[in-house]
Amino acid sequence: MHPDCERVLLSEEEISAKVEELGRQISLDYAGQELLVIGILKGAMIFLADLVRKITVPTYLDFIDVSSYGASSESSGVVRILKDLDYSIEGRHILIVEDIVDTGLTLNYLVDNLKSRDPASVKVCTLLDKPLRRVEPVAIDYNGFIIPDEFVVGYGLDYNEHYRNLPSIMVLRREVYMKGE
Ligand code: XMP
Numbered sequence: 117m118h119p120d121c122e123r124v125l126l127s128e129e130e131i132s133a134k135v136e137e138l139g140r141q142i143s144l145d146y147a148g149q150e151l152l153v154i155g156i157l158k159g160a161m162i163f164l165a166d167l168v169r170k171i172t173v174p175t176y177l178d179f180i181d182v183s184s185y186g187a188s189s190e191s192s193g194v195v196r197i198l199k200d201l202d203y204s205i206e207g208r209h210i211l212i213v214e215d216i217v218d219t220g221l222t223l224n225y226l227v228d229n230l231k232s233r234d235p236a237s238v239k240v241c242t243l244l245d246k247p248l249r250r251v252e253p254v255a256i257d258y259n260g261f262i263i264p265d266e267f268v269v270g271y272g273l274d275y276n277e278h279y280r281n282l283p284s285i286m287v288l289r290r291e292v293y294m295k296g297e
């Protein structure tokens with residue numbers, strides 16, 4: 117347990133069992149096809165690294181980096197591409213991998229943006245879903261865990277770039293992210 121966190125929400129064991137289950141389902145659904153996994157930097161990195169090792173169909177990787185939160189814990193609603201994909205996705209089956217869907221603004225923007233590039237298909241996989249915070253509806257094809265409206269860190273998720281390397285997912289103490297607001 118990290119002292120800035122109030123409790124463990126999801127243990128390493130719970131996460132790894134879920135990742136395995138998601139990988140199995142994705143492998144079944146894409147059987148006979150090639151998959152292009154698109155990771156959203158940087159939060160989805162660790163989830164993606166574990167997930168793709170549970171996928172058995174031929175899998176390619178690309179990454180996109182978008183700004184949404186900056187140093188704050190609140191979504192601004194303004195999405196900007198900081199680093200675009202390296203390759204064209206035209207005619208490919210793409211699976212967007214995200215760490216958490218909160219307001220839905222980031223993913224909505226990305227799905228629209230990527231669909232406009234003529235891929236064969238677009239699906240979304242997220243490790244965490246905070247439906248209570250949704251502002252725009254998002255179709256999630258693979259959902260790891262539905263979580264309450266609390267700010268979580270670890271397993272790739274950060275607050276102001278801290279805590280990404282914590283192996284489990286923990287609830288950050290309010291005092292930590294309310295500081296300076
Ligand atoms: P929206 O609101 O656009 O935001 O769905 C998705 C992005 O917001 C970040 N986010 C969080 N990051 N703990 C985090 O570390 C959280 O509880 C949290 N909620 C939202 C995250 O970067 C995600 O990609």
Ligand code: MG
Pocket residue numbers: 156157158159160215216
């Ligand atoms: Mg993110």
